[in-house]
Amino acid sequence: MDKLKIHHIAIICSSYERSKHFYTTILGFQMINETYREERRSYKLDLSMGNHTRIELFSFPEPPRRQSYPEATGLRHLAFQVNNIEEWVTYLESKNIKVEEIRIDPLTEKRFTFFSDPDDLPIELYEA
Structure with missing residues (x-):
């Protein structure tokens, strides 16, 4: 059986343009593919950093805020x-x-x- 590798990290953002700027312009991720999905009113942006790190950046209309505490369950x-x-x-x-x-x-x-x-x-x- 093949060893598992991380394929991508998926992030849902509240402001697509602001997050797209942050991950591409500030952090330097390269855009692989940008898709607007009309039926979901949602963008999906595939980003890469070299051959090792891939992020899928999603936008949805009015996504709920996730509670984030340093020791909470989850990512x-x-x-x-x-x-x-x-x-x-x-x-x-x-x-x-x-x-x-x-x-x-x-x-x-x-x-x-x-x-x-x-x-x-x-x-x-x-x-x-």
Whole structure:
């Protein structure tokens, strides 16, 4: 049996244009395919980062807000590996994105920090 691999992460956003800008222009994901589904009044945007990370960004009319607490059941956060965490923090802050203080993971001794997407989905930067 083949080993499982993550194929994609699906995100429902409240503002399609704002989230599209955030994931493409700010984070640098490449657009693979953009589809408007009339019957659902919904966009589906396929994004990629190299050959490893794929995000499906969805919009729906008036989606309910998801309650997000750090220790709640469900998806806790997305994590992206970076080579230079300070560069990313400086870059994100230049785009007026609030970034938490850089911390050290006590188990791996690697540096990490968090920021949020336009819908407050927590995103982690984890230094290689």
